[in-house]
Amino acid sequence: MGVVEMVLKHPEELPALVKLKLAAMQATRYVPPEPHWAFCYNMLQKVSRSFAIVIQQLGPELRNAVCAFYLVLRGLDTVEDDMAVPIDTKVPILKAFHEHIYDPSWHFVCGEKHYKILMTEFHHVSTAFLTLAKGYQDVIKEMTERMGNGMAKFIEQEVESIVDYDEYCHYVAGLVGLGLTRLFYAAGLEDFALDVLSNSMGLFLQKTNIIRDYLEDINEIPAPRMFWPREIWSKYGNALEVFKEENRSREAVQCLNDMITNALKHAPDCLEYMSALRDPTIFRFCAIPQIMAIGTLALCYNNINVFRGVVKIRRGLTAKIMDGTRTMADVYAAFDDFSAILEAKIDKDDPSAALTQKYIDEIHAKCEARFLSDSRRKAFSIQSKTGHEICLVLAILILTFIMIIIVWR
Template sequence: MGCLGAILKHPGDFYPLMKLKMVASNAEKQIPPQPHWAFCYSMLHKVSRSFALVIQQLGTELRDAVCIFYLVLRALDTVEDDTSICTDVKVPILKAFHQHVYDKEWHFPCGTKEYKVLMDQFHHVSMAFLELGKRYQEAIEDITKKMGEGMAKFVCKEVETVDDYDEYCHYVAGLVGLGLSKLFHASGDEDLAPDSLSNSMGLFLQKTNIIRDYLEDINEIPKSRMFWPRQVWSKYINKLEDLKYEENSEEAVQCLNDMVTNALTHVEDCLTYMSALKDPSIFRFCAIPQIMAIGTLALCYNNIEVFRGVVKMRRGLTAKVIHRTRTMADVYGAFYDFSCMLKSKVHKNDPNATKTLSRIEATQKACKDAGLQNKRKSYILPSEPRYSFVPVIVLLIILAILLAHLFDGALWDHKQSHRDCVDADVRTEELYFYVCS
């Protein structure tokens, strides 16, 4: 009933969810036949379903390069994330990872679940990498080398200051932004973006993830992972892990709001970067994650649940973002909407209220100056009809009866009633699982 309740509460989500399901199904059918490429694209869908969807919409050559770039960095990140690997083993692997991508025999057992599979069978990724164009290989190698060195540095160093925080995020995400800009340029579809703007694209996403994932990181076994800078959290608490305790709720929320305010410093750079993109598929590839980030920050701000469990955008809203994001006007509209949500949650007694409001107003001004379409659908305002429970249930029953009659007619004509009924049940279960997952 949780899934049905969500759809009843947000009936406008149903169509985007259905469309997302169809797009996902089509993307999964586009997996190449060659074993190493089949592994790469299958793994891409396992480690990041939403990211896989936007990658699949890129042109073939660029799509392959971005797929491998993502998997190489995901593997590198898996080594960094595995707290069971001792430092003496981890650091040399991180520093040499850019060389391992050329070795079709190399693999390293670490990680869990699908990440373990990726690391155990990394030779498939190496084989695919070696089939990319030289300009793509050089861009991937360069960024992997710099990221590995940066990660190795922070294995032995804690994030103390805000400058440390920016440096760490540069190594693990800003460089991803620089690498993607290089790949876009290598494809011939885009001009090479300034490094500062590419860096901000990565930092905005990474800082959002660090904020959202506080509880998961602090509870990591066998050792906590701490990325919030001491310079920020020490203003509110004695130890970073104390933020998760109920008695420190007020201080935790104030610290959280401070972190969100820091992340908002990158918004204007991100808008400038996206406004310069020319290729529609590259634009969507970049824009959808950025909208998801501002939406996630709006949900996290002033929300104690960040320290209690998982805070993320509902699946229906994610589907709407993917469905609606086509032009820069859509991006400005989304950023304006979510900045309005943020603004409504700012309390005047918050220690950073003035700074936070200044960041939000700068975002809103950038969106207004660019021009907003008055007739667009809002992400946060009530732009969809509210249905009562009973009419929606009646509608679902009617649809079920109509579908049953259609299936019955087809079954009678083909005299295969049992087999087709089973297939229909399977399709229904698959759809329910996808929408609820």
């Protein structure tokens, strides 16, 4: 959907789009004077623009620690993802990555595009890491070591069971949630007790990405790397590849819905985690990705297009989420809205329907227990609103704003 078409169908998202563009511009202008930090923040813009926006809202000390943590793990992930790197080379690097971050002379050329630049000039990340307080360094080192060893384990091991699936997601994402929580604690801003729930925060995001990226991952060259557990997909087909076939749409969607149901079980823990956060900037940093995840699951549920092309939340809705997430009431409203959208698509004949409904009911109960008012409901919409009769004046106003956005580029 083009920008003009999107705004015409969802004019209520225009203000948020403009604000998001301004926030992106502001994040782009933030370039620290030190060469190593300048590289890190410029690279952050390249590998995760939306993350760069929310990280800018953190306090300076924590912002630097989170930036370095993210880029260290992005480097680790780049090594894992590069299928051109031989396994006997890759595994030792993954296991020793936590040591390499202390060596400003170390680098390893792999990956593509921006990721290749990150790895080629990784000495900037190491230099930035070494300027952090020891408390931050210790957290990053521990999580990098645990993640590297976990990735190495699953290089040659298939994700067979749901237990394997949860373990893999723990290594690549649950540890991110745990590491961030400990960075928040090291900064003196949050409670250490949040450790207990932090794994679910990571698993909810990672499972959403694994589900959404089915087609991209299965078409990976030279060989696909898939993390859908056999315990789930084998109920619907004899190989993951068959879900791409036109005549297997019913089985594909049922498998997809089962995968989404598995992800939904983590949502109540995520709501508990976010409700316990005290710092407003940390809250937004954590809450926005979680709302994006529940919105993505609602969009993907019962959607055969996951196996046909790219399925993702439109930019206008992303902007609305980023602009409208300020308090826990906003999070409850969003989770309640998106859960209701997903719930409306449940087919009672779907094999996982009963369990899906159970998890949706748990989410609704968490939200409604906070006395969410009806006036806050239905703030989000995934589908385009048809039947809009937009007057000429409004159309001109919208197009004017779009021209402003284009000029700002």
